[in-house]
Amino acid sequence: MSTPVLLRIDVVGAGTIAIDPRRHAYSGDLDLARLPEHPTAVVVETHPADHGDAGVDGPGRDLDGLLWRIGTVAFDDRPASWRWPGDRYRMLRWPNLGEIGAGPDDLRALAMLATTAATPEEVAAATGADRGRVERIVNALGLIGIVDSGSAAPPQPSAPVVQRRGLFQRLRDRLGF
Amino acid sequence: MAEHVILFAGPMGVGKTTAIRSISEIGVVSTEADNTDRETADKPTTTVALDYGEIAVGEDEKVRLYGVPGQRRFSFMWRILAERAIGMILLVDNSAADPIADLLAGIDDFRELIDRGGAVVGLSRLDAAPRPTVLEHTAAIAAAHPGLMIPVIPVDPRAAGDVRLALMTLIATIEMRDAFRPEEAR
Numbered sequence: 001m002s003t004p005v006l007l008r009i010d011v012v013g014a015g016t017i018a019i020d021p022r023r024h025a026y027s028g029d030l031d032l033a034r035l036p037e038h039p040t041a042v043v044v045e046t047h048p049a050d051h052g053d054a055g056v057d058g059p060g061r062d063l064d065g066l067l068w069r070i071g072t073v074a075f076d077d078r079p080a081s082w083r084w085p086g087d088r089y090r091m092l093r094w095p096n097l098g099e100i101g102a103g104p105d106d107l108r109a110l111a112m113l114a115t116t117a118a119t120p121e122e123v124a125a126a127t128g129a130d131r132g133r134v135e136r137i138v139n140a141l142g143l144i145g146i147v148d149s150g151s152a153a154p155p156q157p158s159a160p161v162v163q164r165r166g167l168f169q170r171l172r173d174r175l176g177f
Numbered sequence: 178m179a180e181h182v183i184l185f186a187g188p189m190g191v192g193k194t195t196a197i198r199s200i201s202e203i204g205v206v207s208t209e210a211d212n213t214d215r216e217t218a219d220k221p222t223t224t225v226a227l228d229y230g231e232i233a234v235g236e237d238e239k240v241r242l243y244g245v246p247g248q249r250r251f252s253f254m255w256r257i258l259a260e261r262a263i264g265m266i267l268l269v270d271n272s273a274a275d276p277i278a279d280l281l282a283g284i285d286d287f288r289e290l291i292d293r294g295g296a297v298v299g300l301s302r303l304d305a306a307p308r309p310t311v312l313e314h315t316a317a318i319a320a321a322h323p324g325l326m327i328p329v330i331p332v333d334p335r336a337a338g339d340v341r342l343a344l345m346t347l348i349a350t351i352e353m354r355d356a357f358r359p360e361e362a363r
Binding site for chain 2: 024025058059062064091092093094096097098104107108110111112114115116126155156157166167168170171172174175177
């Protein structure tokens with residue numbers, strides 16, 4: 001029988017966090033905005049879940065935010081090591097948008113992956129998002145564990161479906177979003 | 178004039194009027210009356226027909242924001258407004274007695290609109306009541322409605338940025354669903 005574990009991660013010079021995967025939560029003094037893309041050292045400890053000192057304080061923060069941050073920076077614009085060339089990806093649930101700081105292009109890419117299975121190349125072509133950014137998004141979704149992958153049929157947009165000047169874009173311009 | 182109708186739905190007192198006021202470019206038109214149900218929501222007035230606000234996208238295009246009355250006795254209005262709408266922001270007060278029940282009831286009440294257009298759930302008062310979490314709300318939707326994927330976003334109805342994020346997520350969802358709708362459903 002597997003034993004639930006807690007993680008404690010010390011990003012040297014940036015801060016320390018505790019992660020409770022069962023609660024999908026983390027806490028600590030690590031400011032995600034200041035998380036270095038290439039930290040000099042990271043110390044990871046695991047503890048049994050009943051270890052008193054290693055737990056998440058209070059309700060903690062949604063782990064989506066931390067995993068999104070790591071997933072979008074850890075592999076730069078390249079596919080993460082666990083991904084296969086040519087695979088199409090479909091989102092299984094939306095990430096917590098209150099935690100991930102998604103920009104407008106991210107939102108459109110996520111909306112497409114919530115709707116149809118697609119390769120990053122297809123997402124970039126359909127939404128106008130930067131291909132490298134889409135790779136980062138798919139990496140992050142994979143790290144969070146909310147994307148399915150495989151050899152699904154290619155997406156079939158109704159032309160000219162993905163309107164570069166659709167309501168989203170016009171409203172984005174209007175609201176300065 | 179091109180118009181795009183967005184509904185703000187949810188139980189009485191959840192912040193629908195406030196959310197529309199946060200992003201509307203015009204003074205919000207409200208049809209309020211004395212609240213005779215202070216037990217459900219302790220506020221002096223409540224919306225009895227609708228709230229209305231709007232955002233002008235261009236000279237000939239508007240996003241119309243309608244807040245539907247929260248009380249079930251006004252449910253006949255929900256259907257009328259939903260027919261014209263392209264999508265809905267469902268607000269849920271996480272400090273309510275049973276927010277998951279409110280969430281699922283809102284989805285049931287507007288299921289036709291959700292399937293035809295789209296929806297976003299805006300969770301309010303998460304700071305006061307952190308449970309159920311965003312993930313738990315998402316799981317509740319998946320359990321009750323397998324295959325239905327609705328973004329769940331923390332929203333402070335007073336914060337324009339939060340309401341804008343919910344609105345833009347909704348529009349992105351609607352556009353993509355329209356774009357990739359199966360041929361037989363177009």
